[in-house]
Amino acid sequence: MASVRPVKLDINGKEKTLSLEPRVTLLDALREHLHMTGTKKGCDQGQCGACTVHVDGQRVLACLTLAVQSEGSAITTIEGLAGPDGTPHxxxxxxxxxxxxxxxxxxxxxxxxxxxxxxxxxxxxxxxxxxxxxxxxxxxxxxxxxxxxxxxxxxxxx
Amino acid sequence: MTLIEPRVKHGDASDGTTPSGPLGREIVRTDGPLKVQGAATYALEHQLEGLLHCVIVQSTVGAGRIVAVDRSAAEASPGVRLVLDAGYSLMLRSQPDFFGNKPEGDDYTPFATDIHHNGEIVAAVVADTLEQAQAAAQRVRVEVEFGPVIATHDDPRAGHGNPVPLDKDWGDPDGALAEAPVVLKATYETPREYNVPIEPHGLIAHWEADDRLTIYEPSQWVDGMANHYATWFGLPFENVRVVSPFVGGGFGSKGQALPHSAVAAIAARMLRRPVKLAVSRPQTFTAYGGRPATRQRLKLGATEEGQLLAIDHDGSNETAANAAFIETLGIVTSMMYAVPNFRSRQRIVPVNTVTPGAFRAPGKNPSAFALECAMDELAVELGLDPVELRLRNEPDVDPETGKPWSSRRLREAYAAGADAFGWTQRNPVPRSMREGRQLIGWGMACGTHPVYSSPGEAMVRILADGSVEVLSSAIDMGTGTYTILAQTAADALGVPVEQVTTKLGDSRLPRAPVAGGSQLANLMTAAVHTTALAAREELIALGLTDPNSPLRDRANTLIIADGRIAPPSGEGISIAELMAAIGRDVLEVTRDTLPRKERSSAERLKFFTTLGGMERGTSIPKSRHSFCTHFVEVRVDEDFGTIRVSRVVSALDAGRLYNPKLADSQFKGGIVMGIGMALLEEGITDPRNGRILSANLADYRIPTNADIPHIETISVGIPDYDATLLGGKAVGELAIVGVAPAIANAVFHATGKRIRRLPITLESLM
Amino acid sequence: MMNFDYSRATSLEEAATLARHPGAMLLAGGTTLLDLAKCEVARPERVIDLTRLPGLNTITVGESGATIGALATMSRVADDHGIQRRYPAIAESLLLAASAQLRNMATIGGNLLQRTRCPYFRDPAGYPACNKRDPGTGCSAIGGITRDHAVLGTSDHCIAVYPGDLAVALSALGATIQTNLRAIEIEAFFLMPGATPERETVLERGEIITAIAVPATPLAANSTYLKVRDRQSYEFAAASAAVGLELDSDGVTIRDIRVALGGIATKPWRAIAVEDALRGRRLDEGTVREASRTAVDGAKSHGGNAYKIELAPCVVARAILKAGGIQ
Structure with a gap:
């Protein structure tokens, strides 16, 4: 059975490498592993939208996305929305x-x-x-x- | 119609007064920037070293007895540190819940041995990662001896229930009904409804020492919850700290520590590691009860002219098999209209459900649903406009207590709402208005909410740079506490609001009672106002008397405005300059609004950690309530029975609004929730085993953005200083009251069908 | 969710080979698989990620028909101008489904294979009996709360409703499902539960949907999808209908019509009786309403879902009238 494996994620333009089991969702990777808690867990089953992030510019639900599935994609979260100088979007x-x-x-x-x-x-x-x-x-x-x-x-x- | 000419501002809930200071102004939320950046830290987002993850296991039967729990497979799962059940846990000290239900005996365990409802906690798993804990939780095997399940009050075996001591009687309702020219009898029902804040329940429990516990948990009442943990674990109150700076919605569901809260604290204690327990969305439906299903039978007697002669009310609500919860169904019935003969009775019906709990406007909301639908039915029966019927029964004094109203601007609300809605254009005949295949209905109803008040406490700190801190354990769950307390302090001190920061949601701070009953804004603005005035006096005294003060002996008094302190005539200095001159880093003042005689520390604790301190108005000479009226347009598809609310105008009397922009958001939020209550929300229970089938956000349908039309709110309130110190009345729970009956009445007007059971779904109109 | 192995397929052949292993499950948008894995309904041992397979997400709309790659997302198909113009029912059915986020994730192939929303199916801990999930264990829905259950195509073994919208539109438009092995007409693709409700389509292990082909017809270009539900959005259908309508040059005689229903049956439900009753007839409201009644021929109520038998003909009638320009 699979154990942890390195997963490289491009989040808000920064590369993050994590050791994750394949079953870890992008939402839990953000919140529990990267401590990026701006993305919220409201239902964890695709029914509320609180975990909405952008993957390659498209809005998607992080709770129904495997972290490992997002390798090679550009992920944007709420923490990456403001301008480089901190100007709010x-x-x-x-x-x-x-x-x-x-x-x-x-x-x-x-x-x-x-x-x-x-x-x-x-x-x-x-x-x-x-x-x-x-x-x-x-x-x-x-x-x-x-x-x-x-x-x-x-x-x-x- | 005898409408009063409206003289109010339309388009938003501005209270019509023109505030000179910061209080009462429409400023944006001070916690807004953090929230829009995702930088506001909610309970489960606090970062602790060595955190473990706990997942609860709930029963899958509705009643019975646990024969055995097989922990072995779960214990053998990867990453698992601990598997808990009733046979392997810590025994806590028992204590009453919010509503006075005390578990049997002196000991308490959150793990069930006798099952009283489907979804009761039977075990819990702690593991290194969330995924490991979730997977292992599936492997706990529970062997149960099944018991008979009475799933809902629709089950005939549930019976009529047990009377509760809420009888209200005056006059001779039986005699009056027997002789009344017009009598209306009807039964109204509401289903189980759930709070479903978008932030689910959960907590992090951290034992910082063997006798010191810190809890990060979304809380409407950090002091009450700290007291709960302290009792459970036999600790002094001071040794428990509950931290809750941001709360992702509560609506009544986050006022007390719940069984899963005890689980996390036990696990953390046994493992001597911080433990995070996130209740999953499906689990939330039995982790906290929500509003119980209700049933109300009403008899109204009236003259041909529409004068009410009698009201006879009989209500019941579901409760748990092992605990009493009363949804006070006669609470609006008894005070809304002038009626000389009255009776109200209430019963609670035990069934195999989790103990129901508080949910936005408990009692008031279903009470108004029945009464306001019945008034509409009576208006139809009499051929009277429903607004006119209400005006003819508008009471001069509180009919229940005989006390004068502190303020009751419902006539103004009818006038303003009807005018903005265009109510006079209404053809009263059902099915008379349509557009294509859409039947159009206009309906209205009223709502009300009492003004409750408890004491509060606050600290105001003036810092060397002239900035001001307001500190309190009060919480902000989106209600605007951060913002309005900053406004209050700025107003009382005479400093710009930008200079004030507010710190909330930590039981180490000065005390506050529960954020419930729509009481917090009024009582905490009062406490902060009192404290800030004291701080201002102290600062002025220092300015006048301190040997190093440049203002010393320049006048008999000093004035503080815009952050500067000055004699009544002449130049002043900034507060920072004064602080520097007198060599103070900080000026710190704490005050409370406790009754003068109640000052012992035990009394203080009781006031802030139990509901005992909540003043329900018995000793106050005026009857204090907020009021509102809703005018609603619905469109019903004549083929499909689908209902869309297409327009809402609400006029509300909530007294003075401390920040009309934020109050307006709460008004609209209540109306939105009322639309969900009327048309969508229903906890669906399997009658065979008491399991909640709609335990998720797809099947327990709350409104989406697409369900909500333009909503116009009009504030008709004026400052009511008989109600509260600063003139406000109840805001947060007011606006939901009366929305569902307004919609039901509009549906009748559209279709000619009277639906007396919520929600009104499409099949009920086909 | 139990842990699983994960691999990204680099070719269709590799994916098919991997998919033949017992315990292997295919991952496209993930909106069904992850949801069901969290409910412990799906228990994959190995997840094969198809999303990076090249060439499977193209949308081609030509004179003779359209081909939609199985990995095209719902939102891309809904936004495709060719699809909108020549197959409005497809675009409409997609836009009325799920939410914008889910439509950006879910693929067309995966959408067809979405599983039922039956609450008993989705709750293995609470309801061990479910023939669809665990063959031979029984059906917990029968005798339970059935408001959302099927009234058509049911059996004593299963009454779960097929929840999708797109497949209903595709049924009305006569689409063909292309796999790595064969082409299957949509009518033959979905199976009724009968005694084997666990088997929902004719797909074999290792068989992967590669594309959906839809013929270009006049009725496809004049098609529509109507969905009825309590909530205005983000909800499955209480009842829905897809209609393709072709009128004679007189503008009132029905030359050809195809009708399918959703939200009321165990599979996307073609209403041939309605079509037969209307072909060659005049398009007027009375005729349409009369014919639409046959849409629920053979329907069986289980209590709470009885309203669907009344509702469905209304939805069919209104969809036909809408396609005919009678609002």
């Missing part, structure tokens, strides 16, 4: 201004999803934003403000 800024979160736990996933949503050209109307942000659950019910924040960021980056 326009979506991060919009989330603060629009009060698009309360407890903050789903927020990194919402923001990673929103950045991709805008990039995909799916932020054209409030209804389109609602549908294409539907994979990120928020129990505090910040949805109306999330829609405002995504719209604002989309307009700012248009």
């Amino acid at each position: 326009p979506v991060q800024q919009a989330f603060i201004e629009e009060d698009a979160f309360q407890c903050g736990y789903c927020t990194p996933g919402q923001i990673m999803s929103a950045v991709a949503c805008i990039r995909e050209g799916r932020a054209g109307s409030d209804d389109e934003i609602r549908e294409f942000m539907a994979g990120n659950l928020c129990r505090c019910g910040a949805y109306p403000n999330i829609v405002s924040a995504v719209r604002k960021a989309a307009e700012a980056t248009a």
Whole structure:
């Protein structure tokens, strides 16, 4: 049976080498092995979106991705979203201004999803934003403000 | 209709006052930057050396007795350090839970031997890695002697339940109902509903010494939980530290230490290593109970003109087979409308479920569902507009206590909400409004929440650089505590809010009661205000009297504004300059709002670690409540029965809002949760074995972004200084109350079908 | 989740060889495999990662038909302009499924093979009896809570519903599944549970889906997918229908029609009786509603799912009307 093996991950432009069993998910590799806890675990079964990260520019769920499967891909997490000088991403800024979160736990996933949503050209109307942000659950019910924040960021980056 | 002309600001929940200081201003969340960067540290994210991972094993039967637990296969699994069960664990000291349920005997173990519900903890595995612990947990074999399962209160064997002492009686309801020209009788039901904060439950337990325990756990009440651990392990309260700087949502579910909390602390103790226990999402559905299923029978008697003559209310909720939980179903029924004859009874029905628990607006929420649907039914029966019916029964004083209201701006809320919604355009006939294949329904209902208040304590520190720290063990679960306490201190001290930082969520800090009952904002702003004023007085005294103060003897008093301290006329200096001149590194003041006579340390502890300190209003001369009304539009597909909420306008009276931007977020959040309650959320239980079949976020459906329309909130509150020191009333739990009945009433208007059992799913409308 | 070996296949042949080992499971998007491994329903000993196999993710839309590589993700197919124009039902069925993140992960081949959402199937600890998961153990769903279970194609051994959307659209459009060994018409690809509910498709061990071929037809170009569910998004169908409709030059006579249903049957369910009842008839609401009733011929309720028998004909009718431009 397989034991640990070296796994090289490219996370936020930095190469990280870990010793992992094949069954370790990208989410647990980030949180438990790399102590990068910005990516959240809300359900661990693909039903809430809190673990959303970008793999090769696409938003995906880290809980249903094996870490070993991500070797050779560029991974971006919430920690890698701000500019090199620490300037917040326009979506991060919009989330603060629009009060698009309360407890903050789903927020990194919402923001990673929103950045991709805008990039995909799916932020054209409030209804389109609602549908294409539907994979990120928020129990505090910040949805109306999330829609405002995504719209604002989309307009700012248009 | 006799609506009052609205005179409020539309579009957001600004309270209409124009604050001069920082308190009451719409500033962004001070903890926002950390949260959007993923840099806010939640409980399970604290990094400790030598951390081990614990996974619990839950029972898969609903009732019975454990005959044997075979730990051997799990113990032999790779990386496993420890396998615990009832036969191999530490015995703790028993203590009552939040609601006064005390396990039998003096000893307590979180591991079951007699199974009372499906999903009860029977074992736990600790291993080096999470994956190892998860895999080994699958290999624990539990042999059970099956017992008979009564899964829900729908099972006829559950019976009618046991009465609880919440009787409310006045007048002669039977006589009044017998003679009432119009009588409405109906039964309303709500299902099991779960808090499901997106951060699941879990903790890290760390024994720093044999008699010192540190717990990192999401908490709505660090002092109460610290006390719980201290009792379990026979430690002095001071020896337990609970750390919870950020809480990923709670909604009532994170107020107390739970059985899995004990498991982690036991494992850490036995292994002398820090142990992390993450409750999996499916496990959360039985790790904490959520709102119990409820059933309410209502009889309303009224005159032809719509004057209420009598209310007869009989409610029941499910509880656990081995513990009592009361969802106070008559709580809104008894105070919402002027009614001369009244009776309310309540029972609890034991079934094989985990003990239910607090979930946003416990009691208030299902209570209003029944009453507000019944009022709508009565309005239909009488041919009256539902707003008009409510206005005709608006009570001048609290009908239950006879006390005057501290404030009750429900008339203003009806007016403002109806105006913004365009309610006068409503054709009252059901199925009269449509667009293509969509039936359109407009409905409304009211909500309310009491103002509770406990004492609080805070420390204010003025530092050498003129910056200010506010410290309290109070927590912020997205409710805005960090922000509004900074605003409060800035306001009272006279410094810019940017100069204030708030530290929360650590039981080593000055004490605070539970963040529940929507009490925390009011009581902690009061405590911080009191403390900051004292700090201000002290600073001014130093400025006037310290031998090295440049302001000494320049005036009889000093004024602090914008971070500068000055005589009433003339130039001043910055606080930092004053601190430097008098040679102080820090000025530190701690104050509390405990009743004057209760000052012993035992009394202090009791106030902050039990619910005993929660003032429910008996000794207060005014009846204190927040109020709201919701106007809702739904669209129902005539073929499919699918329901979409397409518009919501809510007008809310929550008194003064300390930060309208953040209060508005909580209002909207409550409305969103109310939409889920009305249309989606249902804990589905297998009647054969009491297992929760919807124990995940796909099958326990909470609303997605796509389910939520534009929501307009209007604050009609004004500062209510009879309610609280700084004029606020209940905010966090207010807005969910009344949403579900407003939607049910709108669904009736759209379809002509009256649905009295939540959630209203598509098949109920086909 | 038990530990497993992991290897990345570098060629289809290698993947097929590795996949023949007992205990081997193929990994594409991972959204089903990892989910089921966490539930302990899937217990792979060896996971063979197909995602880096070259040449299996191309989408070709031509005059005679479209070929979609098995490793193309749901989102790429949904966003393909050729697919959107010539096979709108495919694009719509994909966009109404799962969430944006899952659509970026899940592949077309894997999507077809997604497993049922039956809560008894997904809970081996709570329900040891499940014929689909552990043949011969019984069915826990029968006699249990069945709101989401199938009313068509069930047996005494299994009533689990096929949860997917795309396969419903593909059934309506007459797609062919290409594997490393053969081409299989979609009608023949999915199996009804009968006495062997563990066997859901005709795929043999070591057989790997390589592409999906869809013929270009006028009805494919005028097709639609309608999905009904309680939640507005991110939920499986209570009932769904895919319809391809071709009208005569008069604009009102139905020249050809194909209909398939989802969310109500143990496999993507072709509604041939509806098609036969409408071919050559006039497209009007009364006719369509009458014909749509036959969509649930032979349906059997298990209690909680009875509503699906009422709902499905409405969904079919509305999908046909939508394809015919009658909103």
